[in-house]
Amino acid sequence: MTPPPGGLRSAKWFAGRNVPGFVHRSAMRASGFSRMAFEGRPIVGIANSWSEVVNCNMHFRGLADSVRRGVLAAGGFPLEFPTIALGEQLMKPTTMLFRNLMAMDVEESIRAYPFDAVVLLGGCDKTVPAQLMGAASADVPAIALTGGPASPAVFNGRQLGVGTDLWEYIDDVRAGRMSMAEYERLEAAAGPSRGHCPEMGTASTMATIVEGLGMTLPGTAAVPAMDSRRLQVAEEVGARAVGLATEGLRPSRILTAEAFDNAITLMLAVGGSTNAIVHLLAIAGRAGVPLTLDRFHELSSRTPLVVNVRPAGEHLVEQVFHAGGIPAVMKSVETLLHTDALTVTGKTVADNLPAQPAADTSVIASPAEPFQPPRGLAVVRGNLAPGGAVLKCAAASPELLVHQGPAVVFENMRDMLARFDDPDLDVTADSVLVLRSAGPRGGPGMPEWGQLPIPSKLLRQGVTDMVRISDARMSGTAYGTCVLHVSPESAAGGPLALVRDGDVISLDAHAGLLEVLVTDEELASRREALVLPPPRHSRGYAAMYVDRVLQADRGCDFDFLVGRSEHPESEPDAIFDGWVGGW
Numbered sequence: 001m002t003p004p005p006g007g008l009r010s011a012k013w014f015a016g017r018n019v020p021g022f023v024h025r026s027a028m029r030a031s032g033f034s035r036m037a038f039e040g041r042p043i044v045g046i047a048n049s050w051s052e053v054v055n056c057n058m059h060f061r062g063l064a065d066s067v068r069r070g071v072l073a074a075g076g077f078p079l080e081f082p083t084i085a086l087g088e089q090l091m092k093p094t095t096m097l098f099r100n101l102m103a104m105d106v107e108e109s110i111r112a113y114p115f116d117a118v119v120l121l122g123g124c125d126k127t128v129p130a131q132l133m134g135a136a137s138a139d140v141p142a143i144a145l146t147g148g149p150a151s152p153a154v155f156n157g158r159q160l161g162v163g164t165d166l167w168e169y170i171d172d173v174r175a176g177r178m179s180m181a182e183y184e185r186l187e188a189a190a191g192p193s194r195g196h197c198p199e200m201g202t203a204s205t206m207a208t209i210v211e212g213l214g215m216t217l218p219g220t221a222a223v224p225a226m227d228s229r230r231l232q233v234a235e236e237v238g239a240r241a242v243g244l245a246t247e248g249l250r251p252s253r254i255l256t257a258e259a260f261d262n263a264i265t266l267m268l269a270v271g272g273s274t275n276a277i278v279h280l281l282a283i284a285g286r287a288g289v290p291l292t293l294d295r296f297h298e299l300s301s302r303t304p305l306v307v308n309v310r311p312a313g314e315h316l317v318e319q320v321f322h323a324g325g326i327p328a329v330m331k332s333v334e335t336l337l338h339t340d341a342l343t344v345t346g347k348t349v350a351d352n353l354p355a356q357p358a359a360d361t362s363v364i365a366s367p368a369e370p371f372q373p374p375r376g377l378a379v380v381r382g383n384l385a386p387g388g389a390v391l392k393c394a395a396a397s398p399e400l401l402v403h404q405g406p407a408v409v410f411e412n413m414r415d416m417l418a419r420f421d422d423p424d425l426d427v428t429a430d431s432v433l434v435l436r437s438a439g440p441r442g443g444p445g446m447p448e449w450g451q452l453p454i455p456s457k458l459l460r461q462g463v464t465d466m467v468r469i470s471d472a473r474m475s476g477t478a479y480g481t482c483v484l485h486v487s488p489e490s491a492a493g494g495p496l497a498l499v500r501d502g503d504v505i506s507l508d509a510h511a512g513l514l515e516v517l518v519t520d521e522e523l524a525s526r527r528e529a530l531v532l533p534p535p536r537h538s539r540g541y542a543a544m545y546v547d548r549v550l551q552a553d554r555g556c557d558f559d560f561l562v563g564r565s566e567h568p569e570s571e572p573d574a575i576f577d578g579w580v581g582g583w
């Protein structure tokens with residue numbers, strides 16, 4: 001095994017014949033590791049987001065064992081370490097509030113410890129982007145391993161996605177089409193195994209993106225969580241981490257503008273979650289890649305939907321796996337990719353692609369016969385969203401993509417919960433529902449409130465979709481004509497704060513326009529009278545978050561974390577070696 005030029009990073013800790021070297025080796029031996037086990041070997045950290053409060057990641061102890069076997073088989077030495085874990089369903093007020101905290105945890109853990117490479121073990125929605133953000137900033141060789149989609153639940157003879165189908169059933173309950181007894185049966189059945197949501201929600205989208213960025217081995221994203229092949233893949237990832245350590249192949253060589261183009265193209269080809277937009281902007285910010293919302297719009301205009309998976313299609317990720325997985329999707333859209341982009345395999349995308357396209361074109365189609373044409377995602381701008389907003393057209397009602405209607409404004413979530421089912425609410429199917437105070441600062445944490453519920457009285461009339469606008473995000477498993485991520489947000493004084501009931505709002509997703517049809521003079525006068533709600537937090541992390549978080553169009557990272565690290569080599573500085581002389 002040839003060490004990288006300049007030697008192993010871990011040698012700074014363990015090779016010194018001095019007091020620091022003694023202390024570091026001694027600490028390892030206190031853990032029961034002999035010098036033979038670790039000295040001179042690449043040390044591979046396994047960043048494990050296992051937690052009993054993250055059901056999606058509950059199988060990660062077993063996965064970490066498999067990674068460990070792979071590291072040892074390849075001649076490295078594994079050291080597993082915990083990080084904060086973000087459980088989408090249990091963590092309040094929203095995991096997004098803590099994504100940056102986890103990213104900081106991951107970054108500083110990687111930087112602070114004697115790792116020559118890291119395996120990032122993530123699964124549930126925010127754990128993966130947080131790990132990629134941290135790894136991009138630390139810039140120590142890194143490879144991701146996602147947890148895989150859970151086994152789908154079966155309810156009334158139908159395979160379920162965790163979120164996508166749940167939203168439908170919730171509407172069925174509210175409209176009186178489903179009994180509470182049946183609903184409780186659904187609750188028991190909804191999550192039959194460990195693993196992330198099995199449709200193309202945020203977790204599956206981020207796993208796909210990891211593969212698109214070149215940050216994991218080809219073919220890993222869609223392997224089901226409970227399939228023994230996921231354990232085999234984990235061994236291969238562990239072994240490859242040793243290779244990355246010895247080759248010194250860092251994220252900065254992989255996370256290029258071309259890699260982000262590839263990731264966005266894949267996101268669009270699979271009809272992925274809009275959450276991924278925010279995460280990609282944040283990861284790119286860490287990697288020093290100048291990615292903007294406009295690039296999403298450009299790539300959307302040429303990328304069709306080629307994967308038939310919920311919520312935009314019919315199947316679950318398991319079927320995508322059996323049809324060839326993400327490599328087959330990449331093969332399908334090969335001509336839209338930068339195939340010369342480098343990946344963690346040490347080879348290019350072209351080298352990694354399968355020779356043949358997917359056999360089952362009912363799941364993975366060719367761009368010549370896609371499931372939906374390009375423009376599955378629209379970035380809209382105008383006097384209501386000068387910084388931009390996004391709309392997942394692939395999961396929206398085509399007839400609502402161009403729409404004008406009067407606004408029904410909810411000040412915040414509390415206001416909406418109090419009024420949206422009020423029989424006296426002045427709302428029709430043509431109304432545009434507006435929710436404010438749901439952005440990065442206003443939420444805070446930009447919760448997934450963007451799929452505003454359809455008022456029950458309209459549901460009972462058979463209305464299934466309306467134009468909804470907010471500065472919130474939306475679950476990747478959700479659908480509907482929901483304009484999301486309005487920037488700047490209302491709590492930061494964005495124009496969304498100026499809209500009043502009855503104002504006519506105009507959406508034209510094809511033209512990329514979102515406007516409130518009110519004169520500039522009127523908006524200016526409303527702005528003068530505007531009083532923003534005070535921040536909901538005055539202490540601790542949440543207060544810092546509100547103070548330093550960037551808007552959605554910049555990925556909601558902290559302003560002080562954007563850009564390349566001041567320690568690009570992630571090496572311990574001089575004071576580390578200079579503590580005490582050698583002997």
Ligand code: FES
Pocket residue numbers: 056087088089123124125162195196197201203
């Ligand atoms: Fe964890 Fe969906 S709730 S991946």
